[in-house]
Amino acid sequence: MKTTKSLLAVAREALAAAEDAFRSYSCRKSPHKFTQPQLVACLVVKEFLRLDYRGAATLLAEWSDLRNVLGLMRGPHFTTLWAAHRRLLARPHADRLMRAVLQRCRTQGLLAETVRLAAIDSTGLETRHASRYYTRRSWRHQGHLKTRFPKLSALCDTATHLVLGAVVDRGPKVDHVEFEATVRDALSRQRFATLLGDAGYDSEKAHRLCREHLGIRSLFALNPCGRRRLDGRPQRITSPYRRRLARRFPKKTYGQRWQIETVFSMLKRRLGSALRARRPHSQKREIALRLLTHNLMILWRRRNQACFIQSRTQY
Numbered sequence: 001m002k003t004t005k006s007l008l009a010v011a012r013e014a015l016a017a018a019e020d021a022f023r024s025y026s027c028r029k030s031p032h033k034f035t036q037p038q039l040v041a042c043l044v045v046k047e048f049l050r051l052d053y054r055g056a057a058t059l060l061a062e063w064s065d066l067r068n069v070l071g072l073m074r075g076p077h078f079t080t081l082w083a084a085h086r087r088l089l090a091r092p093h094a095d096r097l098m099r100a101v102l103q104r105c106r107t108q109g110l111l112a113e114t115v116r117l118a119a120i121d122s123t124g125l126e127t128r129h130a131s132r133y134y135t136r137r138s139w140r141h142q143g144h145l146k147t148r149f150p151k152l153s154a155l156c157d158t159a160t161h162l163v164l165g166a167v168v169d170r171g172p173k174v175d176h177v178e179f180e181a182t183v184r185d186a187l188s189r190q191r192f193a194t195l196l197g198d199a200g201y202d203s204e205k206a207h208r209l210c211r212e213h214l215g216i217r218s219l220f221a222l223n224p225c226g227r228r229r230l231d232g233r234p235q236r237i238t239s240p241y242r243r244r245l246a247r248r249f250p251k252k253t254y255g256q257r258w259q260i261e262t263v264f265s266m267l268k269r270r271l272g273s274a275l276r277a278r279r280p281h282s283q284k285r286e287i288a289l290r291l292l293t294h295n296l297m298i299l300w301r302r303r304n305q306a307c308f309i310q311s312r313t314q315y
Contacts, residue, residue, distance in 0.1 A: 001161045003270060003297035007048055011069050013104075013296045014044035021100035022088070034076055039084035040097065041070050046081065047286075047293045050272050053078035053085075089285040094292070095188075101295050102189050105162060110299065115157045115192035117253070118164065119260035120182060120201065122153040122175050125287070126274040150275060150283050153178040154291070155186040155195075158259035161266065162298055163291045164190045168284045175200035180209060187214060196257040199223035207241035219254050222246055267294055 004010060018037035025032055034042075045066065046056035060067060060075030067075065076084075087093070105111040127149060128135070151171030155164050165186025167178045179201055186192070194217040195210055202223040210218035222245060224235060237243045267273075271290050277283045 001159075001298050003266065003294070004300045006300070007045060008066065008069050009300045010048055010293070010296050011041050011045055011066060013300045014041040014293075015070055017100045017104055017296065018097065020103065021096040022093075026087075034072070034080065036084075036088060038070050038072060039076065039081070040088055042076060042081055043085055043089070043289055044293050044296060047271065047289050048297075052276060053081045056081055085285060085289070086282075089288050091284075091288075094285070094288040097292055098288075098295070099189050101292060101299065102162070102164070105160075105295070105299055108299070110160055111157065111162065111190065113191065115159070115164070115190060117158040117194050117196060117256050118155055118186070118192040119158050119196040119257050120153070120155045120179070121198060121257075121260040121264070122151055122171075122178065122200075123264045124171050125150045125152060125283075127278070127283070129274045148172075150280075150287065151178075152287055153182045154260065154263065155182050156260050156263045157190075157192070158196070158256045160298060161259065161263050162295050163263065164192070166287070166291055168287050170280065176203060176206060179206055183210070183214065183216075193217060194219060194253070196254055196260075197221070198257065202242070204239035204242055207239075211241065219245070219250060219257075221254070221257075222249070263294075267291075270294075270297070 015037050018040035022036040024035040057078040149171050151169045154166040167182045169178055197220045199221040202220040207218050210216040237246050275283050275286050277286045
């Protein structure tokens, strides 16, 4: 699914989704200079253009068309955007925003009530704009080499590339550690029938969780665990769900697992692979904003195509 390049369109969708998620003001005695949906839309604009707080404040102060779209008389100060990022993108508020965006997707026909195929995987993000390879080889950046990095575990709809659930952790770490939290986070917003994953999630415990407790069909690539046999033959699989998959593996259905790799590519190419935040909690909020912006870019593109098709059928 392609994403839009229109900033004003993404700002409109962000404002509408935030109005569904939040009330106008958090407190009766607040200054009432800017509403909470307006501040959320300003943060989405900042992430869409990959700006810092000062750059976003300057853009809003100079671009009258953008202020008209958001209903602003003047642009907020950069410290106002920093405070809004810290408060409105904390975990409970970020969940409400994502729920509102996915609900708009269902209303506009982009998402069904139950998604047929979903895929799960994880990826690492950079904490600096300089790559890890460069910091390892360059003597000037030897002190900046870090062994830990932000790790994003995400679950997406393979048909639309919408992110349904995500968990942010610190890597390097094996994938199955965040598996249950990621699946339950996605199920709290959207139902899906089949879950696809690579060999990093293959375990009888994961299959039992999906099939017996959550009502999901799990398809994971088989991971040969344990020591090899001396005669060279493949190991005998004793667990029932893994043995069933080894006997008859649905390769055509599993071929859609690579769609989650496409989602990670879209995120890193369009919104960047390096984070501007330095502290772990700030990095989690920044990743949540990046996922929200990604879904809004897809939502507007789908809505625009539907309006274009409807206008052509009328004539």
